[in-house]
Amino acid sequence: MKSFLKKLTSNQIFIPCAALLLLALFNLIADPSFFKVTLDHNSNGDPVLNGFLITILDNGSELAILAIGMTLVTAASGGQDISVGAGIAIAGSVILRVLCGSNPRPDSLQTSLIVAFIIAILVSMAFSAFNGILVAYFKIQPMVATLILFTAGRSIAAWINKNQLPIISTSCDKTFGYWGTYIPGIPIPTPVFIAAISVIIIMLVLKFTNLKLYTQAVGINPKSSRLNGLNPELIKVIAFVILGICVAICGLIKVSRFQTINYSVVAKDIEMDAILAVALGGNALSGGKFNMWGSIIGAYVIQFLTTTLYKFNVSADALPAYKAVVVIMLVVTSAPVVREKLSKIFKKKAKAASKSEGGAAA
Numbered sequence: 001m002k003s004f005l006k007k008l009t010s011n012q013i014f015i016p017c018a019a020l021l022l023l024a025l026f027n028l029i030a031d032p033s034f035f036k037v038t039l040d041h042n043s044n045g046d047p048v049l050n051g052f053l054i055t056i057l058d059n060g061s062e063l064a065i066l067a068i069g070m071t072l073v074t075a076a077s078g079g080q081d082i083s084v085g086a087g088i089a090i091a092g093s094v095i096l097r098v099l100c101g102s103n104p105r106p107d108s109l110q111t112s113l114i115v116a117f118i119i120a121i122l123v124s125m126a127f128s129a130f131n132g133i134l135v136a137y138f139k140i141q142p143m144v145a146t147l148i149l150f151t152a153g154r155s156i157a158a159w160i161n162k163n164q165l166p167i168i169s170t171s172c173d174k175t176f177g178y179w180g181t182y183i184p185g186i187p188i189p190t191p192v193f194i195a196a197i198s199v200i201i202i203m204l205v206l207k208f209t210n211l212k213l214y215t216q217a218v219g220i221n222p223k224s225s226r227l228n229g230l231n232p233e234l235i236k237v238i239a240f241v242i243l244g245i246c247v248a249i250c251g252l253i254k255v256s257r258f259q260t261i262n263y264s265v266v267a268k269d270i271e272m273d274a275i276l277a278v279a280l281g282g283n284a285l286s287g288g289k290f291n292m293w294g295s296i297i298g299a300y301v302i303q304f305l306t307t308t309l310y311k312f313n314v315s316a317d318a319l320p321a322y323k324a325v326v327v328i329m330l331v332v333t334s335a336p337v338v339r340e341k342l343s344k345i346f347k348k349k350a351k352a353a354s355k356s357e358g359g360a361a362a
Helices: 002-010 014-030 052-077 084-100 113-136 142-160 175-179 190-208 211-220 222-227 232-258 270-280 292-311 316-334 336-361
Strands: 038-041 047-050
Touching (some): 052 084, 052 190, 084 113, 084 232, 084 270, 113 142, 113 175, 113 232, 175 190, 175 232, 190 211, 190 232, 190 292, 211 222, 292 316
Antiparallel strands (some): 038 047
C-alpha cells in the first residue's frame, strides 16, 4: 500500500489531478448545481450545451493551447514568455485587418479566413522568433526579453488597424463566428475541438520526433547538449516559434468569439494563467523535464478555479490575487530546498514508525 501511494504521489500529474479533485469536491459540497449541464438553444435556434462545466471546457481550451507552447518554452529556456496576451492581440488584429481591409465595417470579407489565419500565424511566429533570438543568442532572461513585446504589443495591435475596432457582423459573414462559439448543429463549443486537435498534433510530434528529448536536454544542460551535437540556440528559438503558433490559434478564437477586438482587454492576464498551468502540471519553472499532459490538465484546473471564483462572486480585479497565492505555493513547494526538507521529515517519520512497529512486535 505504501509503495502504491509513493508511486501515485511521485507521478507528475498527481498535483493537477489532486487539485482538480479538490475543486470538484468543494463545488459538489457548496453547490451541486455547479455540475448541471442543460441543452438549450442560442439566438439562431441551434442546440447548445450550457453550464459551468461547458464554460470550463470552452474557456479552458484557449488556455490549454497556450500551455502547450509555454511548456516547451519553459522547458527549453528555463523561463517564461509574458507577452502571449499581447501576442494574441496582435494575431487577432492581423486577422481582422486582412479580412476587413481598410473598412472597419465591411459588407463582405476581403479574403478567405484561411489566408488571414496563415498570415496571422506567420506574424505571430516572427514576433515569437524575435523573443527566442533575444533569449537564445543574446542570453537575455526570458521574462526580461519578452517584456518588450508585453509592453508594446497591444499598441502594435492597435496600430495595425489604425486604432479602429473592426467588426465582422453576421450579415457580412456568418461562418466567422463559428470558430469561437458553436458550429450549427453541434452543441459543443468549437474551441474544445480546436484544443483537442492541437493536443493530438503536439502529442504526435513529441512521440515521433526528438523534440521532447532535445528540449529537455537543452533545458537541463545547454553545454552538455552542445557537446552531444545539439544546437541549444536553435532549439530554444523553435520552442518560441511553436508558442507563436499557439498564440495565433488563440487569437483566431478570441476575435471569432467576439467578432471584434478590444486591444487593451483581449487576453488580459492570460500569460499568468498559462505560466500557472505549467507550474500546476508539475513542471519545474527552471526548465528541463516536462510533462505535457500535466500542463494541459493544469490549464483546465486553472479555468476550473477561475469559474469557481466567479461563481462565488469574486470580482475580476481580485482574481489575480487568488492566483498569485497559488503560484507562490507552487513555486515554494517545488523549490529544491523545500523538497529536501520535506523528504527528510517524511524519512524521519517513516523510521520512527518502523521502530515503533518493531518494538510492538517484540
